[in-house]
Amino acid sequence: MSIDSETLVQHMNNQLSAIQPSDILAFNAEIANIPGIVRLTLGEPDFNTPEHVKDAAIKSIQNNESHYAPSNGTMALRTAAAHFLATKYNVHYDPASEVIVTAGATGGIYTALSSILNPGDEVLIPTPIFPLYIAIAKLNGAIPVFMDTSKNDFVLSPEQLKQTLADHPKAKAVVLNFPSNPTGVTYRRDDLKALADVLADKPIFVLSDEIYSELTYGDAHVSIAEYLPEQTILLNGVSKSHAMTGWRIGIMCAPKAITAQLGKIHQFTVTTTTANAQAAAAEALSNGMDDAQVMKKEYMARRDYLYKALNDLGFKSAKPEGAFYLFSKIPAGLPQDSMAFCRELAHEARVALIPGSSFGPGGEGYVRISYAASMANLETAVKRIGDYVASKATQTEAN
Ligand SMILES: Cc1ncc(COP(=O)(O)O)c(C=O)c1O
Structure with a gap:
């Protein structure tokens, strides 16, 4: 009988059992095939290299x-x-x-x-x-x-x-x-x-x-x-x-x-x-010491737009002073488990965000929203999240 790979896995570095593959990558893969989904999940600039x-x-x-x-x-x-x-x-x-x-x-x-x-x-x-x-x-x-x-x-x-x-x-x-x-x-x-x-x-x-x-x-x-x-x-x-x-x-x-x-x-x-x-x-x-300035100007405009628009929809967050993320509290009345909320939002509203639980203690109940995305995509996402929030409020009233 020859040794199978399942047996060999038991012989691998013990520390590997203590770590999970990245939640962020797994969630991105999970929702990738939803047609027309707007992804605000990316942790990378949407600009080209100069x-x-x-x-x-x-x-x-x-x-x-x-x-x-x-x-x-x-x-x-x-x-x-x-x-x-x-x-x-x-x-x-x-x-x-x-x-x-x-x-x-x-x-x-x-x-x-x-x-x-x-x-x-x-x-x-x-x-x-x-x-x-x-x-x-x-x-x-x-x-x-x-x-x-x-x-x-x-x-x-x-x-x-x-x-x-x-x-x-x-x-x-x-x-x-x-x-x-x-x-x-x-x-x-x-x-x-x-x-x-x-x-x-x-x-x-x-x-x-x-x-x-x-x-x-x-x-x-x-x-x-x-x-x-x-x-x-x-x-x-x-x-x-x-x-x-x-x-x-x-x-x-x-x-x-x-x-x-x-x-x-x-x-x-x-x-x-x-x-x-x-x-x-x-x-x-x-020669490109200040190359970031052009991108920064754009990120800032997006941050200002998104911060206000989401705040108006009940997604409160500390105003970010850097990077390109908002970390927003999921409003009461919506699923508070951040993974469950992100799944629901992806399927019902076709907007992808990252569950706050991916970032360790204190992240549960929040979502990370990347504004490394075009203004047009941000506007679409806000509209869809708005419709989703309104439909949930109507459902609650009907119950
Ligand atoms: C805080 C932080 N550190 C490091 C990295 C990874 O950077 P790099 O692509 O240069 O490995 C990221 C990427 O999202 C990040 O957000």
């Missing part, structure tokens, strides 16, 4: 840049990234020893968490949050400690952080993501300084995912690395700022001694990212 960036990639291919780049990335891109971050956010990294070009911010999240965490280690994670950190922490056998921020308008307060640290004094790392996916909330300078003050004397890493830093609608973005340069592993990239999600280029920065360790995992998992995509990203971060 022409000068594409041209740089074409030139790179024509110049036969088809070989392995240095593992940590080309010096051209590392230098452009360090200059970009210094100019925009006043954080300073040596391109030669403190910058790694990763396979998207995702690659950086994996490299950073696997470099820090041993099995059984605790990692503090404010929720609702982009679920990747939770899955990767669990893959490493670590224990996510959730800090539910839903009672505080989705802002992690210094008090909550302090209390969690007191309860979990051995925590290895805290994850921050701002502007936030899924809430659009971000931290102003004073808020950030107060969080930094809590962390400053603790032997804890700060994994700060600032991938939406170019998409802030109020004050300019401030990086926590400005306050905690020694402790921070900073993640950024071109996916959101330059509409380059498919190019898979992220930027990870940390002090030299930490970067040397991060480079080991990066080297043995990725080797190096695609050479011509790096040439494109170098162009984006040097």
Whole structure:
């Protein structure tokens, strides 16, 4: 008798049983075949990569840049990234020893968490949050400690952080993501300084995912690395700022001694990212430093429209100050289980949103609505949601 694959599955990494495939991708696949559905589920810009960036990639291919780049990335891109971050956010990294070009911010999240965490280690994670950190922490056998921020308008307060640290004094790392996916909330300078003050004397890493830093609608973005340069592993990239999600280029920065360790995992998992995509990203971060401004103007108009229109329909949310999401409370009288609500809305109103439960504790009862979609699609979605809400109200009255 030969061994079958079902038997072999039992022999795989135990941690895999602790993680589920992404709810977001599963839900997207589930509703994809509903005819004419408007999807406000996407976590990526609906713009094209700027022409000068594409041209740089074409030139790179024509110049036969088809070989392995240095593992940590080309010096051209590392230098452009360090200059970009210094100019925009006043954080300073040596391109030669403190910058790694990763396979998207995702690659950086994996490299950073696997470099820090041993099995059984605790990692503090404010929720609702982009679920990747939770899955990767669990893959490493670590224990996510959730800090539910839903009672505080989705802002992690210094008090909550302090209390969690007191309860979990051995925590290895805290994850921050701002502007936030899924809430659009971000931290102003004073808020950030107060969080930094809590962390400053603790032997804890700060994994700060600032991938939406170019998409802030109020004050300019401030990086926590400005306050905690020694402790921070900073993640950024071109996916959101330059509409380059498919190019898979992220930027990870940390002090030299930490970067040397991060480079080991990066080297043995990725080797190096695609050479011509790096040439494109170098162009984006040097000659396209302000490329995000045009997109940002458009996102802002959409945010203002959607925020008001949904609010008028009873979907209340904190006004997002960054990224391209609204995180709205499902109004009373509609299904409060966010997955059940999203299924019903998809089938009855042909609008797809992401259930808040996908983003960890504090997300249930909410939906994430992406405005990385055309204004015409947003208007159609609002009309359909309006009709759906009205039909539910009529049904309730009739009962
Ligand atoms: C907060 C956050 N971090 C990281 C990523 C992934 O970025 P990348 O495509 O550069 O891997 C996303 C994508 O949606 C995100 O929302």
